[in-house]
Amino acid sequence: MIRIDAAWLACAPIDMRAGVDRALAHVVAVFGSAQMHHAYLFTNARANRLKVLVHDGLGLWWATRRLHQGRFHRLTTEAPHLKLTPEELGALVLGLPWQQLSAHSTLRTY
Secondary structure, eight states, X not given: OOOOSEEEEXXXXXXXXXXXXXXXXXXXXXXXXXXXXXXXXEXXXXXXXXXXXXXXXXXXXXXXXXXXXXXXXXXXOSSSEEEEOHHHHHHHHHTSOGGGOOTTOOOOOO
């Protein structure tokens, strides 16, 4: 479907009313540019919504995920953004505590 070579999480929340153009401007401001096949993830202040922007080389993909219970786990840091591993990205999108994954952790469903 959509190839993602790298995933980046913006540490500061954004206004979820932002459309794709405003989000792209935010990506350029925070990350310097929007690289092809990179996913840029943003949460709102309450951390119950997540938006993902992906530049696929031809256009932009803009997706939203909302949790009806719980929150997306955010890391409090002074850095403007963090690079996520594929495992951390998968856990974050599911609403799991992604920052607790180690290099050798495995996620399983029972």
